[in-house]
Amino acid sequence: MxxxxxxxxxxEDFSGFEDWMDKYAYLIELGNELAPIDPKYKVEANLxxxxxxxxxxxQEFTEGRIIFEAESDALIVKGLVALLLKIYSNHTPKxxxxxxxxxxxxxxxxxxxxxxxxNGLLAMVKQMKLYALAYDRIxxxxx
Amino acid sequence: MIPDISxxxxxxxxxxxxxxxxxxxxFDNAATSxxxxxxxxxxxxxxxxxxxxxxxxxxxxxxRTTEAFESGREVVRKYLNAAEAAEVIFTHGTTESxxxxxxxxxxxxxxxxxxxxxxxxxxxxxxxxWQMMCERxxxxxxxxxxxxxxxxxxxxxxxLITGKTRILAVAHVSNTLGTINPLxxxxxxxxxxxxxxxxxxxxxxxxxxxxxxxxDCDFYAFSGHKLYGPTGIGVLYGKRKWLDRMxxxxxxxxxxxxxxxxxxxxxxxxxxxxxxxxxxVGAIGLAAAIEYLHNNDIQSLIQYEHDLLTEAxxxxxxxxxxxxxxxxxxxxxxxxxxxxxIHPFDLGTLLDQMGIAVRTGRLCADPVMDHFGVExxxxxxxxxxxxxxxxxxFYRALIRLKGMx
Numbered sequence: 001m002x003x004x005x006x007x008x009x010x011x012e013d014f015s016g017f018e019d020w021m022d023k024y025a026y027l028i029e030l031g032n033e034l035a036p037i038d039p040k041y042k043v044e045a046n047l048x049x050x051x052x053x054x055x056x057x058x059q060e061f062t063e064g065r066i067i068f069e070a071e072s073d074a075l076i077v078k079g080l081v082a083l084l085l086k087i088y089s090n091h092t093p094k095x096x097x098x099x100x101x102x103x104x105x106x107x108x109x110x111x112x113x114x115x116x117x118x119n120g121l122l123a124m125v126k127q128m129k130l131y132a133l134a135y136d137r138i139x140x141x142x143x
Numbered sequence: 144m145i146p147d148i149s150x151x152x153x154x155x156x157x158x159x160x161x162x163x164x165x166x167x168x169x170f171d172n173a174a175t176s177x178x179x180x181x182x183x184x185x186x187x188x189x190x191x192x193x194x195x196x197x198x199x200x201x202x203x204x205x206x207r208t209t210e211a212f213e214s215g216r217e218v219v220r221k222y223l224n225a226a227e228a229a230e231v232i233f234t235h236g237t238t239e240s241x242x243x244x245x246x247x248x249x250x251x252x253x254x255x256x257x258x259x260x261x262x263x264x265x266x267x268x269x270x271x272x273w274q275m276m277c278e279r280x281x282x283x284x285x286x287x288x289x290x291x292x293x294x295x296x297x298x299x300x301x302x303l304i305t306g307k308t309r310i311l312a313v314a315h316v317s318n319t320l321g322t323i324n325p326l327x328x329x330x331x332x333x334x335x336x337x338x339x340x341x342x343x344x345x346x347x348x349x350x351x352x353x354x355x356x357x358x359d360c361d362f363y364a365f366s367g368h369k370l371y372g373p374t375g376i377g378v379l380y381g382k383r384k385w386l387d388r389m390x391x392x393x394x395x396x397x398x399x400x401x402x403x404x405x406x407x408x409x410x411x412x413x414x415x416x417x418x419x420x421x422x423x424v425g426a427i428g429l430a431a432a433i434e435y436l437h438n439n440d441i442q443s444l445i446q447y448e449h450d451l452l453t454e455a456x457x458x459x460x461x462x463x464x465x466x467x468x469x470x471x472x473x474x475x476x477x478x479x480x481x482x483x484x485i486h487p488f489d490l491g492t493l494l495d496q497m498g499i500a501v502r503t504g505r506l507c508a509d510p511v512m513d514h515f516g517v518e519x520x521x522x523x524x525x526x527x528x529x530x531x532x533x534x535x536x537f538y539r540a541l542i543r544l545k546g547m548x
Contacts, residue, residue, distance in 0.1 A: 020163070020496045025547055028489075052504050052519065053488040073518065074486035075548070076493075112492075119488055 003095055006087045007103040014107035023107070027079030034082040037071040048120045048127060053077045055120035059131050064139070065090050066131060070124065077119050080104075080112055084121075088128055093136035101125055144443045151439065152528050154179040165498030168533045173318055173346060173477050173524030174502050175368045178432070182372060185431035186424055197423050198397065198414075212423040215430035216413070222433045223363065223380050224354040229412040230386065233426050236377035237345040238268040240364030241312070243379055243416060244341055245272035247389035253309050255281035260303055260311040260338075262287040262295055263514060266318050267507045269343040273312060282309070289514070293320035293469035300332045308338045315347025315363075319511045319520065320469025321452070321477040323347075330359055339385060345369055349526070350448060350475045352441055355380050367425060371526075372432035376425025379416070386412050393418035444527040449475065451525045451534065458538040462545065468515055477524040479506065482541070485548050487519040493544045499537055 001009075017023040041058035048055040053074035060067045068089040072078040083103070088096055104110055112121055152158055155177045160167050169177065189211060195204030197212050213228070220228045234240045253259070259273050263286050277284045285303055289295050295313075304311070311333045316323050326342060333340045339361035344353065348365035355363050362385070367376035381389075391398050391409055395418040400408040409415045436444070455478055459465055464483035481487060491503035502522040505512050512518060523537065 021547070024493060024496070028547060052491075053486060054518070074488035076486075076489045 003087055003091055003099040007099075007101070010083055010086070010103045011106045023109075024076060028075050029079070030082040031072075031075040031078030034071065034078055034085075037069045041069060042071065048123045053119045055081060055124045057124055057127055059128075061135050064092050066093060066096065066128075066135060068128060068131075072120065074119065077112075077121060080109070080121055081124065084124065084128070093132040093139065096132035097129060097136060144440060146440065146443045146447050146527065148447070148528065148530055152530075154181065154435075155528050156180065158528060162498040162500075163496050168499045168529075168536060170523040170525065170529065170533070170537065171500045171502050172349075172526040172529075173369070173522065175374070176349060176371050176526050177528070178371055178373065178428075179435050181435045182428050182431045186373060186428040189427050190424060194424075196420055208423055211427050212421070215423075215426040218430040218433050219378055222353065223378075224356050225380055226356060227383065230380055230383055232379040232381065232386075232413045232416045233421050233423075234364075234377045234379050234416075235375055235422065236366040236368070237343060237364045238272075238377075240362075240377055240379035241269055241341065241343060242272040243392040244310075244362050244364075244381070244389075245276040247392050247416075248310060248339075248385065249276035249280055249282075251389045253277075253280045253282050256307060257282045257309045258285055258305060258307045259283070260285045260287060260300075260308060262289065262313050262324075263510050264289050264293070264295070264317040264320055264322065264508070265312070265314055265510070266343065266345065267509070268345075269312050269314060269341075270510070283307075286510075287313075289320070289322070292471050293317065293322045294471045295322070295324055295329075297325060297328055297332070300329065304333060304336050304338055306336075308333075308336065310339050310341060310361075312341040312343065314343045314345075316350060316475055317469065317508075317511075318346045318477065319479050319506045319508045319522065320471065321474040321479070322469055322471040323473040323475055325473075326358055326360065334359065339382075346476060350445060352445075361385055367429040367432065370429070370432055371435060372429035373425045376422050376429050378429075383412065386416070391415050391418065395419045397421070448525055448527050451529055451531070452476065452478070454531060455523065455525065455534045455537070458534060459541070462538070462541055464545075465541075468511070468517075468520060477522055479520040479522045481517060481520055482545060485545065487521045489548075490521050490541075490544060493547070494537075494540060497540045497544075499540055 037056050042056050046056045046058050053072055055072045058069045068085055070081045070085055072081050157177050193207040195208045197209040216228050216231050219231050225231055261270055261273055274284055287295055287303055313324055330340045341362035342360045344363050344365040349370045361382050363380040365378055368374040398410050398415050398418040400410050466481055468479045487503040494501055504519050506522055
């Protein structure tokens with residue numbers, strides 16, 4: 001599935017919720033279901049620090065694709081992290097660089113990716129793109 | 144006398160609105176309080192009719208502004224019961240006030256090997272300026288710890304204060320724990336050993352009548368925006384005997400007496416510490432806020448706020464898994480807490496969906512977080528325009544949200 005198709009699927013998943021509480025309950029469920037990051041990666045070097053919550057992000061580059069693993073200490077953030085992983089993980093650097101997380105706007109949770117929310121999510125997206133940029137350069141140099 | 148809160152709420156139109164589909168419940172007053180129309184109108188009227196730069200010209204506009212600014216200073220002087228208006232310096236806020244003392248007092252009185260005492264419950268604004276000064280001067284920062292209930296270990300002060308101690312800085316009221324510190328006792332102990340005391344009154348000034356002469360504190364700092372006034376204005380009260388001997392903090396207009404390239408002489412108090420064009424609009428707004436409080440029988444408002452805190456504490460304690468940080472017998476204004484298994488960010492986000500504004504995060508007090516071994520807290524803080532009904536709604540919201548996890 002392309003990044004865009006995954007985003008579309010998420011938007012459809014959320015369109016069924018009428019009540020804000022159902023929406024957040026679903027995010028909490030996603031957060032609870034997200035497999036925890038390997039403890040050896042839950043280290044300072046992988047920590048994205050927000051004033052409000054923390055996100056840990058780890059990546060590996062295999063066969064031209066970046067595999068992301070991430071976790072947060074706040075459950076709603078973790079739910080959103082799960083969505084971001086679903087969208088961006090296991091894609092090529094070029095695909096990642098070419099795509100913005102538009103779903104967040106469409107499911108009515110834009111405020112969580114705004115610079116005024118220091119929950120680490122915006123920094124996580126930036127960090128994923130930076131990794132993509134770096135791997136894109138490395139691949140280009142190796143050709 | 145019980146204050147008429149529904150009448151008071153009409154003075155704060157901002158409270159009467161729908162946020163995320165629910166009536167706004169504003170419980171973040173320790174971060175910033177709302178402003179009554181009387182303050183907003185005074186500021187607007189001034190900006191629309193009287194503006195001119197102060198102390199600098201002969202024209203009527205400048206004279207009007209100067210008069211309003213200086214009578215604002217007099218309002219603050221009375222509010223603090225300072226001995227003279229020259230001891231009232233207008234600043235940008237508590238943070239600038241403390242930085243000013245840390246810098247200027249440090250320059251005058253602190254040298255290598257000297258000691259400065261702060262407490263474990265201070266806001267970062269009453270830690271970092273001292274740390275910066277200590278680094279510059281090679282001085283040592285010492286810390287008075289607090290107990291599990293959130294009370295300062297006053298008994299330790301006698302050994303903590305040594306012949307090397309130059310100043311002690313302490314909050315009037317803790318912004319996280321809500322503890323009302325025993326200032327009289329602390330000041331008496333410090334003065335016994337000739338150590339001056341700075342009070343961070345950011346959370347104290349909004350909940351008490353302050354009498355700096357009765358307290359006998361050497362410095363008292365507070366912010367306008369937590370006292371129903373505008374942002375960007377604050378006050379540093381200082382005893383003349385210290386201020387006279389401290390060098391200026393910033394250089395520029397207003398603070399000078401005469402400038403030549405060889406030597407500049409400084410203006411007298413308080414202007415020595417008010418470089419540049421001061422925030423006179425803010426000062427006028429702050430004076431309006433203080434007058435508003437006076438017109439409303441401050442004592443009964445203080446009592447009412449205390450009753451709200453007691454009621455909220457009682458209610459929240461009914462919630463299983465809820466822990467309150469700071470349970471000193473003498474408390475005001477704030478309740479910081481966590482509910483087991485729920486991250487404060489999640490709770491704050493969901494409360495916002497219900498129109499309830501609380502603070503979440505580290506509350507600008509990392510050492511307090513470390514003391515309790517937590518990353519974050521939720522803080523509800525009250526003002527006299529809050530109501531019992533809002534506390535009930537808050538309690539019900541927490542119960543409902545707890546069910547989501």
